[in-house]
Amino acid sequence: MSLEQQARPLIRADNFIDGRWVAAQSGKRFVVTDPATGECIAEVADSGPQDARAATDAAARALPQWRARLPTERAAVLHRWHALILANQDALAALISLEQGKPLAEGRGEVAYGASYVAWFADEATRIYGDLIPQRQRGKKMSAVKEPIGIVAAITPWNFPLAMIARKIAPALAAGCTVVGKPAEDTPLTALALVQLAHEAGVPAGVLNLIASSRESAVEAVADWLGDSRVRKITFTGSTPVGKYLARESAGTLKKLSLELGGNAPFIVFDDADLDAAVEGLLAAKLRNGGQTCVCPNRVYVQDRIYDRFAARLRDRVAALRVGPATDDASQIGPMINLRAVDKIARHVEDALANGATLLTGGRRLTELGPNYYAPTVLGDASSKMALCGEETFGPVVPLFRFDTEQQAVDAANDTPFGLAAYFYSENPRRIERVSRALEAGIVGINEGALSSEAAPFGGVKESGYGREGSKYGLDDYLSIKYLCQGGLE
Numbered sequence: 001m002s003l004e005q006q007a008r009p010l011i012r013a014d015n016f017i018d019g020r021w022v023a024a025q026s027g028k029r030f031v032v033t034d035p036a037t038g039e040c041i042a043e044v045a046d047s048g049p050q051d052a053r054a055a056t057d058a059a060a061r062a063l064p065q066w067r068a069r070l071p072t073e074r075a076a077v078l079h080r081w082h083a084l085i086l087a088n089q090d091a092l093a094a095l096i097s098l099e100q101g102k103p104l105a106e107g108r109g110e111v112a113y114g115a116s117y118v119a120w121f122a123d124e125a126t127r128i129y130g131d132l133i134p135q136r137q138r139g140k141k142m143s144a145v146k147e148p149i150g151i152v153a154a155i156t157p158w159n160f161p162l163a164m165i166a167r168k169i170a171p172a173l174a175a176g177c178t179v180v181g182k183p184a185e186d187t188p189l190t191a192l193a194l195v196q197l198a199h200e201a202g203v204p205a206g207v208l209n210l211i212a213s214s215r216e217s218a219v220e221a222v223a224d225w226l227g228d229s230r231v232r233k234i235t236f237t238g239s240t241p242v243g244k245y246l247a248r249e250s251a252g253t254l255k256k257l258s259l260e261l262g263g264n265a266p267f268i269v270f271d272d273a274d275l276d277a278a279v280e281g282l283l284a285a286k287l288r289n290g291g292q293t294c295v296c297p298n299r300v301y302v303q304d305r306i307y308d309r310f311a312a313r314l315r316d317r318v319a320a321l322r323v324g325p326a327t328d329d330a331s332q333i334g335p336m337i338n339l340r341a342v343d344k345i346a347r348h349v350e351d352a353l354a355n356g357a358t359l360l361t362g363g364r365r366l367t368e369l370g371p372n373y374y375a376p377t378v379l380g381d382a383s384s385k386m387a388l389c390g391e392e393t394f395g396p397v398v399p400l401f402r403f404d405t406e407q408q409a410v411d412a413a414n415d416t417p418f419g420l421a422a423y424f425y426s427e428n429p430r431r432i433e434r435v436s437r438a439l440e441a442g443i444v445g446i447n448e449g450a451l452s453s454e455a456a457p458f459g460g461v462k463e464s465g466y467g468r469e470g471s472k473y474g475l476d477d478y479l480s481i482k483y484l485c486q487g488g489l490e
């Protein structure tokens with residue numbers, strides 16, 4: 001069976017507003033394509049501000065009843081949604097691979113990963129505590145209670161079309177908020193399938209509303225939410241320039257924001273590291289989703305004494321990777337999301353080579369497979385004057401930088417406006433303590449390349465944004481604290 005046949009029962013191409021599938025009010029549609037072949041998968045509703053407004057109206061109507069539900073009732077709905085996601089794991093994985101391009105095994109992994117946030121926040125819904133504040137004056141009771149913040153607008157990226165929206169919708173619903181959302185134009189189908197399953201799980205009409213829009217229409221559609229004072233929170237995963245735009249444009253109504261933005265993760269290999277473990281950790285971190293992951297290492301710093309050995313081992317492993325479409329079970333890396341992404345990768349590699357990098361493997365477009373494929377690449381002798389040092393490549397390119405001292409590595413690692421993830425490998429306990437404190441990042445991997453978990457706080461510092469997703473902290477962004485002061489008690 002083709003990916004499309006497996007995914008077909010879950011494909012929806014309209015907006016989901018107030019519990020119903022509806023076309024965009026303008027009647028416009030845009031084409032969603034398979035990045036492996038360029039073929040059209042579906043023509044999807046191309047929404048504008050009227051559709052965004054209709055979604056907010058529905059979310060506003062549904063809010064009083066949803067927030068009044070018992071936390072255990074909201075949890076039960078989320079648990080049913082979680083079960084339905086897992087029951088549809090194969091079809092969802094096929095849909096993810098079809099519209100996003102990642103190998104099917106990774107698609108399945110993403111379904112399990114996204115579902116884990118739903119189960120996590122279902123449980124967290126029942127643990128939203130307040131405080132009774134120790135008494136300061138006789139006759140007065142002071143307490144703090146947590147309340148849902150209100151309507152949440154969730155704007156999500158294409159690289160994890162299921163997991164990123166699940167980890168925004170689940171805490172919002174758990175907290176008692178209602179949601180309006182817009183997935184990325186490259187991959188709206190997985191998100192639309194997910195809301196169909198939420199509907200089947202019993203999420204009431206109006207509680208969860210999703211609109212799709214093309215790149216051209218998205219700005220105007222989202223602008224409606226930014227200016228609407230009923231929308232109390234924006235949660236966004238995507239680029240830093242768009243995050244800054246959302247922060248600026250929503251300032252007029254002072255919304256709460258969670259921004260999970262770009263990264264430029266350093267990966268440091270000290271000469272006391274277990275080299276095999278470091279190579280494997282780097283591959284796990286770097287090649288997930290073909291390097292199209294915000295927490296992917298973008299700059300790999302290797303200490304002088306082990307540089308040549310590390311580079312040779314890495315080159316051999318990377319050169320053996322299988323690139324191909326998701327339909328081929330042997331594929332380890334699929335196509336990039338679109339031609340713009342491949343052009344950026346090619347530009348970074350060309351710029352690095354022009355500035356003194358050496359090509360250890362890869363370094364070319366794989367046009368024999370299709371326009372969106374790029375060979376996994378290792379570059380030696382990278383330096384700070386190369387574009388790939390300052391910008392996120394978002395592709396399967398590993399540049400190796402040489403360093404001498406620990407301080408040089410830490411300084412170079414921190415020499416970026418971004419601070420999402422950082423990694424390092426060392427077997428020295430004192431160094432581990434020092435370096436994990438010195439790295440300016442929201443997430444630090446120590447002798448480990450796979451960091452993400454529903455139980456851990458995910459988010460960055462500096463221009464990688466603010467707010468945390470997942471973990472016991474992840475609900476805070478969807479709640480506001482109300483202080484109650486009761487007098488006359490004596």
Ligand code: SIN
Pocket residue numbers: 159160163237260292293294295452458
């Ligand atoms: C991302 O790339 O933004 C998310 C990756 C993850 O959740 O691990």
